[in-house]
Amino acid sequence: MPGTRNEIALELTVGQLAERSGVTVSALHFYERQGLITSRRTSGNQRRYARSALRTVALIRVAQRAGIPLAEVGEVLAALPDRRVPNRRDWERLSRRWQADLDRRIAELLDLRDKFGDCIGCGCLSIDLCRLVNPWDELGVRGPGPRRLIDGEACADERDDG
Amino acid sequence: MPGTRNEIALELTVGQLAERSGVTVSALHFYERQGLITSRRTSGNQRRYARSALRTVALIRVAQRAGIPLAEVGEVLAALPDRRVPNRRDWERLSRRWQADLDRRIAELLDLRDKFGDCIGCGCLSIDLCRLVNPWDELGVRGPGPRRLIDGEACADERDDG
DNA sequence: GTAGAACCTGAACTAAGGTTGAGATCAAGC
DNA sequence: GCTTGATCTCAACCTTAGTTCAGGTTCTAC
Numbered sequence: 209m210p211g212t213r214n215e216i217a218l219e220l221t222v223g224q225l226a227e228r229s230g231v232t233v234s235a236l237h238f239y240e241r242q243g244l245i246t247s248r249r250t251s252g253n254q255r256r257y258a259r260s261a262l263r264t265v266a267l268i269r270v271a272q273r274a275g276i277p278l279a280e281v282g283e284v285l286a287a288l289p290d291r292r293v294p295n296r297r298d299w300e301r302l303s304r305r306w307q308a309d310l311d312r313r314i315a316e317l318l319d320l321r322d323k324f325g326d327c328i329g330c331g332c333l334s335i336d337l338c339r340l341v342n343p344w345d346e347l348g349v350r351g352p353g354p355r356r357l358i359d360g361e362a363c364a365d366e367r368d369d370g
Numbered sequence: 371m372p373g374t375r376n377e378i379a380l381e382l383t384v385g386q387l388a389e390r391s392g393v394t395v396s397a398l399h400f401y402e403r404q405g406l407i408t409s410r411r412t413s414g415n416q417r418r419y420a421r422s423a424l425r426t427v428a429l430i431r432v433a434q435r436a437g438i439p440l441a442e443v444g445e446v447l448a449a450l451p452d453r454r455v456p457n458r459r460d461w462e463r464l465s466r467r468w469q470a471d472l473d474r475r476i477a478e479l480l481d482l483r484d485k486f487g488d489c490i491g492c493g494c495l496s497i498d499l500c501r502l503v504n505p506w507d508e509l510g511v512r513g514p515g516p517r518r519l520i521d522g523e524a525c526a527d528e529r530d531d532g
Numbered sequence: 533g534t535a536g537a538a539c540c541t542g543a544a545c546t547a548a549g550g551t552t553g554a555g556a557t558c559a560a561g562c
Numbered sequence: 563g564c565t566t567g568a569t570c571t572c573a574a575c576c577t578t579a580g581t582t583c584a585g586g587t588t589c590t591a592c
Contacts, residue, residue, distance in 0.1 A: 274482060320436060320472060333425050385569080396552080404549095541587105542584095552576090562564090
């Protein structure tokens, strides 16, 4: 019998969950405050986690790697029926969704990467002309007329290069 | 003559720089406090930016899109000779470096994405076995013996699926 | 029955990247 | 000369994802 703590280790202490899942005790406390995981309390007010908490914490970690904020993880866990421990079908749905998020983020980065490639030799960084700089600055939205033609910024900042 | 503010608009006010670069005035103040951009002051203590500040702000924004923290941008700008406005050769060097960072981040996300693909049908999320969950948890490091064989967690958490 | 490890709570702190607000000053147009 | 908009500084606040600390309790082992 490895632990006298909880008979046959059907449940985990916070320290055990921390060690097995690779997150710190303080992070587990934090997740619990945020409603991401739940525990029962012993008569001495200590937390005891079902083994399924391992699964939930694993899911939280994977979601974080995929760039999903904890708040969103909390929402999807809260939306699960009953016990808010995802089963295989829940996971299938969630992971498809998060994979799609991941795909979008990857596509954005690839796009940026390509533009870096294009611009390395140019180096203009023009607010108006550079494909790398421009994407957020919707041309013409902030003023009348074709800004490109009006203020003629172009790649003209470059007398600096010896 | 568009502006009486600074003769032929050789310099930009903070509001003008904000509008042209797409960042807020408060962000520009912040960048200045962080040493990312510099300005001269008028007799009335107002900031005036050289047009090259547009270029620097553009570079900051691009770096941010690429996931480079401002502190690092600050370091590289501070390392530039003289005026800390990057010229074409500086940009070439920086952009190669940041493109490499980007490549690494993309590779990580692609790896994660693949693992999502593998695991969608499995759904085990096992701390010990799942390729998706495991990467941070260096097997065997935290205890003697091969954990995979010893504690036999496997994909055994799944009685929950109806 | 006691030492020491593990646990509890609540509050304060961290880091990054800013935003918001108050109160004062500056600049531009009529 | 006055109003209005832009700007100034400084301090406080925001969000995310936790960590750290103090002071107190519980558990486990010898």
